[in-house]
Amino acid sequence: MISKEIIKYSIDNLRKRKTRSFLTIFSILIGITTIFIFISFGMGLYTYVNSFVSESSADKVLIQPKGVGVPGIDKTFFFDEEDLDAVKKTSGVYEAEGVQILVVEAEQNNIKKFVFMTAYDPERPLMLEISNLEIYEGRSLTSSDRGKVVLGYNYLIEDKIFPRKLEVNSRIDVDGKSLTVVGFYDSVGNPQDDSNIYITNDYFEDIYPENSDKYDMITARVDTSDIDRVITNLEKELRKSRGLEEGKEDFFVSSFGDLFESYSTSLNIIIGFIVLIALISVIVSAINTANTMITSVLERIKEIGVMKSIGARNSEIFNLYLFESSFLGFIAGVLGVFFGWIFSLVAGNILEGLGWSFLSPYYSVELFIGCILFATITGGISGVIPAISASRVNPVDALRYE
Amino acid sequence: MGELISLKNVWKIYREGEENAVFALRDISLIIKKGEFVAIMGPSGSGKSTAMNLIGSLDVPSKGDIFLDGHNISHLSESDLAQIRGKKIGFIFQQFNLIPNLTARENVMLPMIFQGSDEFEREKRAGELLKLVELEDRVDHLPSELSGGQQQRVAIARALANDPEVILADEPTGNLDTKTGEKVMDFLNKLHNQGKTIIIVTHDPNLAIENASTTYWLKDGKIDKITKKKGKNKIVGNEK
Numbered sequence: 001m002i003s004k005e006i007i008k009y010s011i012d013n014l015r016k017r018k019t020r021s022f023l024t025i026f027s028i029l030i031g032i033t034t035i036f037i038f039i040s041f042g043m044g045l046y047t048y049v050n051s052f053v054s055e056s057s058a059d060k061v062l063i064q065p066k067g068v069g070v071p072g073i074d075k076t077f078f079f080d081e082e083d084l085d086a087v088k089k090t091s092g093v094y095e096a097e098g099v100q101i102l103v104v105e106a107e108q109n110n111i112k113k114f115v116f117m118t119a120y121d122p123e124r125p126l127m128l129e130i131s132n133l134e135i136y137e138g139r140s141l142t143s144s145d146r147g148k149v150v151l152g153y154n155y156l157i158e159d160k161i162f163p164r165k166l167e168v169n170s171r172i173d174v175d176g177k178s179l180t181v182v183g184f185y186d187s188v189g190n191p192q193d194d195s196n197i198y199i200t201n202d203y204f205e206d207i208y209p210e211n212s213d214k215y216d217m218i219t220a221r222v223d224t225s226d227i228d229r230v231i232t233n234l235e236k237e238l239r240k241s242r243g244l245e246e247g248k249e250d251f252f253v254s255s256f257g258d259l260f261e262s263y264s265t266s267l268n269i270i271i272g273f274i275v276l277i278a279l280i281s282v283i284v285s286a287i288n289t290a291n292t293m294i295t296s297v298l299e300r301i302k303e304i305g306v307m308k309s310i311g312a313r314n315s316e317i318f319n320l321y322l323f324e325s326s327f328l329g330f331i332a333g334v335l336g337v338f339f340g341w342i343f344s345l346v347a348g349n350i351l352e353g354l355g356w357s358f359l360s361p362y363y364s365v366e367l368f369i370g371c372i373l374f375a376t377i378t379g380g381i382s383g384v385i386p387a388i389s390a391s392r393v394n395p396v397d398a399l400r401y402e
Numbered sequence: 403m404g405e406l407i408s409l410k411n412v413w414k415i416y417r418e419g420e421e422n423a424v425f426a427l428r429d430i431s432l433i434i435k436k437g438e439f440v441a442i443m444g445p446s447g448s449g450k451s452t453a454m455n456l457i458g459s460l461d462v463p464s465k466g467d468i469f470l471d472g473h474n475i476s477h478l479s480e481s482d483l484a485q486i487r488g489k490k491i492g493f494i495f496q497q498f499n500l501i502p503n504l505t506a507r508e509n510v511m512l513p514m515i516f517q518g519s520d521e522f523e524r525e526k527r528a529g530e531l532l533k534l535v536e537l538e539d540r541v542d543h544l545p546s547e548l549s550g551g552q553q554q555r556v557a558i559a560r561a562l563a564n565d566p567e568v569i570l571a572d573e574p575t576g577n578l579d580t581k582t583g584e585k586v587m588d589f590l591n592k593l594h595n596q597g598k599t600i601i602i603v604t605h606d607p608n609l610a611i612e613n614a615s616t617t618y619w620l621k622d623g624k625i626d627k628i629t630k631k632k633g634k635n636k637i638v639g640n641e642k
Binding site: 003004005006008009012013016302303306307308309310311312313314315316395396399 | 455458460481488489493495501502503504508511521560564
């Protein structure tokens with residue numbers, strides 16, 4: 001039984017011991033704020049990754065070099081035309097495309113920047129589908145486009161890549177060649193993709209003949225009904241075309257499901273680890289809360305005696321103290337969620353400004369309620385031992401206590 | 403008048419069985435009738451506080467039986483005792499023992515909460531009781547904003563909250579000046595006249611003799627003598 005007067009009594013007691021209540025709340029709050037921030041960002045990342053899997057990328061596989069440097073920088077590894085043909089002929093593959101990636105020097109008014117250039121076949125824009133790229137302004141490339149490029153979203157922002165933003169039909173110098181911008185892709189949320197220059201593979205090979213028929217990765221659209229079998233087939237065909245023995249592949253084939261899984265696993269580990277640290281801090285603060293409550297019991301031992309003498313049962317004294325510590329936890333939860341929310345909003349905005357919009361927090365009602373509930377329960381659990389000791393106070397001794 | 407409280411061969415021994423056992427009460431037997439005004443007298447160490455704790459069902463005896471309203475309460479659980487106290491006994495303490503951060507009204511309401519009365523009833527009764535002790539203009543004051551006498555009157559109102567049969571007052575005037583003490587005693591006498599059983603525990607013989615109809619004099623844990631007031635104070639018997 002918790003009545004209005006008992007609630008008032010508890011809250012007044014917490015208010016009377018302002019500093020101590022504040023410190024106790026603060027100690028729980030730190031953990032809750034941390035948990036809230038990391039779970040909201042973690043959920044944001046899951047949502048981001050999920051959007052790839054659920055959309056057009058689900059039926060694509062990616063064939064990439066294994067254990068070699070970054071595509072576009074390390075040129076010792078490549079897939080050739082024969083490899084691409086092998087992929088195309090593999091059973092379960094509907095279509096395949098070789099993607100060329102190169103680091104190029106882009107220039108505007110003597111300001112030079114190194115960025116990635118991605119060359120693809122406009123007839124089979126599998127690469128764009130994987131990245132969920134959609135035109136934001138202008139148009140996408142066609143096979144006949146020569147000397148034309150589509151740029152990532154960041155070129156539309158002043159001071160992001162170049163001091164002045166570029167527009168449709170403006171020109172950009174790439175490795176000394178002046179190219180016309182025909183369109184811009186919408187932001188995908190990571191700085192590398194949003195700074196890309198996209199070009200047709202035909203024109204790419206014209207201006208970089210030394211890179212012709214050398215693909216940094218191959219993308220393929222496949223039969224999704226038995227994707228594992230398709231992957232096994234692809235590995236077999238590529239081993240044959242590259243003359244490699246089983247187990248000594250210099251490439252790997254991954255479906256988006258795999259990518260998502262490995263991405264989620266590492267994400268789970270990182271977020272799990274941080275949340276674990278935050279949980280430890282919550283446990284420490286729970287011990288701190290228990291300590292505060294025990295002190296509070298000792299300070300009010302005479303009041304407990306008085307309450308018992310006027311008819312309070314042990315269970316009522318127990319409830320009273322349990323309520324107090326749960327209330328401390330509840331306040332810490334509400335404040336922790338509030339500060340976590342403010343912090344993640346601000347951090348999300350800053351990260352978006354930096355072009356990292358994939359790192360944006362995601363909020364759900366469950367997260368808010370869950371964090372507050374968790375804090376309240378933590379407070380409650382910390383109060384159990386003090387509440388038991390309070391309820392067991394002998395009224396005769398307590399009344400004599402000075 | 404019927405029996406309200408009776409102690410039958412009650413012993414209270416602290417650290418029983420040990421070498422330094424303390425015999426706080428030794429074989430006490432007494433009967434308190436409904437509507438009586440009883441005083442338990444004695445110097446410190448005489449066992450009067452222990453007797454009060456047992457009569458007030460704050461404690462249970464080591465040996466012997468205590469009957470309250472015909473029920474043996476010597477072997478009840480703490481929670482059962484708490485319920486009985488809340489319903490049948492109203493305590494008044496020397497130190498007033500009000501809850502410091504509750505107002506006068508809330509302090510009076512507290513015993514009713516433990517008996518589960520509803521909020522409307524609690525507020526109404528608390529208001530009436532504070533009016534009875536002439537503190538209707540102080541209902542929303544905290545104990546720290548009240549004088550000692552006023553605090554003790556709040557304590558009287560609180561003791562009456564659940565309309566108990568017995569008011570048990572431990573040195574009720576001990577912390578008050580003579581005049582305020584007299585006022586508090588006037589209230590207790592008024593309650594006695596309304597039919598309440600009053601038990602006061604005191605070391606002040608004047609307080610006992612002037613007010614109580616029966617006074618039990620305790621010495622070394624035993625009843626040394628019993629005085630009854632019948633017109634004039636007269637010792638009617640000695641008991642061991």
